[in-house]
Amino acid sequence: MSAAFAGLLLGLGVNSSAGAQEALGVHGTLEDQQDQPVAGVTITVADASGTEIAAVESGADGAWAVELDAEGTYVVTLDESTLPDGLLVRNGRPQLEVEVSSNRAVLFPLDTQLAEGVEPQQPGDDATDAGGESDSPEEETSDADTEDGEQLGAIEDEGGSTRAISLLVSGLHFGLMIALAAVGLSMVFGTTGLTNFAHGDLITFGGVMALMFNVAFGLPVWVAAILAVALGGAFGWAQDFGLWAPLRRKGIGLISMMIISIGLALLIRFATLFFFGGQRERYNEYVGQKPWDLGWLVIAPKEVVTGIIALVVCVAVALALLFTRLGKATRAVADNPALAESTGIDVNQVIRLVWTIGGALAAMSGVFLSISDGVKFDMGQHLLLLVFAAVVLGGLGTAFGAFIGSMLIGVFVQMSTLVIAPELKYVGALAVLIIIMLTRPQGILGRRERIG
Template sequence: MRRAVIIFTAVLGFLFTSLGFGATSALAEGESLQGTLINAGQPVAGVVIKVADEGGTSVGEATSTADGKWSVAVPGAGTYKVDLDTATLPQGVVVTTGRSSLTLSVFEGAARNVLFPLGPAAGAPGTEEPEESGSSTASRVADLVYTGIHFGLIIALAALGLSLIFGTMGLTNFAHGELVTFGALACFLLNVTVGLPLELAAVLAVILGGAFGYFQDRFFWGWLRNRRTGLIGMMIISIGVALILRYLYLFFFRGDTQQYTKYVAQPGMDLGLIQVAPKNLVMDAIAILVLVIVSLALVKTRLGKATRAVATNPSLAAASGISVDSVIRLVWTLGGALAALSGVMLALFQGVNYQMGFQILLLVFAAVTLGGLGTAWGALLGSMVVGLATQLSTLWIPTELKNVGALFVLIVIILIRPQGILGRRERIG
């Protein structure tokens, strides 16, 4: 048995290594720096962006288009300096962070997004008086709080599925991020390539995500489980599955960051201290509704009670007449659908990219661990903490390091409460 697991893991390692080298070499010309300039919910056109390499040699420049987008192709992976020409900004508009020059790394085959947050200059026509700096600070804090909640809800959808899979199987699934990416790419394929309306494409992508989760367990994880493969071996296998899927996404969808056909640069609604795009409010409502329904179903329905029974003690659940395999398969289906919905929403938030799920996977794990492994409500609470910590940390640290804030909060809480906020210190049975 152990020999079979070792051989299978070695085969997976060979496959993802081969696919990785092949895909990255085939897409070596796809590296670029890109972004979208938005001020008060409106795209900003005519702004010049210049890119240079580490030695100061100019690589290229671009001017933002009518939809605020710009892109500069770079010769390969490496570190580049990106300068926004502030003289080309509209009158009264500035880079709110004061950093019009950024140094960023670009990886092979990837398009790196560059963020220049824009806003009104202090004392500009139509803005508050300079003495009202406290109002400006309050507005920024309020905006970060809302963004943290919005991002936390997106993470919560993925974290809930991951927590349920861990609770029923005990599997730490490193391929869960690829389920998130699958949902975003499926929606992109249906919306942009096939031409379906975005709303219909999103619904179908969630259904496809559920089907993807079902077939994964039906023909792969279920087979390993029946072969009594150990959890450590399955965890290592999940890393190989994640790498294979990620490079397959890269091979077929390339490394560029793409957008859906609708809701790319939507004007914001004035809600007092903050401006919020209507699409974000709709996504928040859908996420809250889905999370509440799933959480209540786990408590109120027979299937939910069966799921909790399997999570607590699979042997006792089986002895009570519960089909453990059927419950785990249902959990995989639900987890795949939730991850796909998370991917669709994340793509609306930041664009579609082959490694978008991988980029938030660490935060999803942090949310699940912070809330308490295997607990649904803990995953929701942990996601909110992670989302808020990620965004609010930018008040003190550079935006590029914002994930550090969430991980710091995770470390502090786990040191105080090792089982997580809502986790149990000891599992009985």
């Protein structure tokens, strides 16, 4: 049955991908800084010689599309005079030159002001200075892709190895963001056996707290981030102290606790929606940055900084698990709680520490993602499926496996856009997960267990 189900999903993914590849053209969706669709904006597509091929207007949902007859180089222009008053193209590039060999998504990020360090494009400027293709999570405009960050600077529109390197680096960064959340989730599962569906909303909690400290209290983003991570850890501690520990003492089963975690996730999510609102909000700093153009790679400085910090934190957690007394106690509880308790380890205290670390890591993931994407009440919900995929792929209950699974998922999601439509990149990642589970159910670093 499981094999048939996996085959059906893979068939759907392959068929959808094939259909997407048959189409040839350019398309996109125009949204303002609050993620509201922008209708009635004129988009013109011309060939390399400047001959106009088509001019269309964005629809009520902000979407536009132009079908093309042949592959090649095309110039896509957004007529800024048709934008609503106060809106402009944030990266200063209303004209983009793109190479079309499939149905390509083209991004025009709209806002009320230019990104930091960006000069508006002047008539006659070379449109190839910046591309607007949406091949990575950082450049997608749909809510489902918000866990991937919006690249506010200019992105080189080059093919071949340059594009592959950019996608690889973007995938590594995305994988690190997933890893921050996945390591904590895996540690909670390893020590308690609980599949915590509220973990995605801990990610949202971190982003919301950082935004509050930055916007409402006027603190710098780096100070707001530190406070948000501390509050995330405190929130994790409070969850275990006030909810999960009492449930464990009452002997509540894991299935019942998993259902409770779903209810808790909904409570946090809709409480955030009620008090915070459904619009996307951005920090007062780092909304847009002039990217570093290395020739073979274009990347925003904030992505480099957040990626390095995430990597250092993940390495620090790994070293702590291997070489500290608390880390060894955590691994002992994950292996056999009863045996660990018989040796004098305070199992409940270890579990509470794990909840604290997990909450802090999830909040850090939310802060780093929201620096690029902005904050929205359901941002963690969209990332949760990939976090679960990373944990299962690496091996349930092992923090090291969660890190490896996260990196693989992040890189695969990004690199897959070289051969499939960007809209299908998550389908490919989850298809690989199904294949791994069919061939190695314990995951990459998991151990086989005797059943029956």
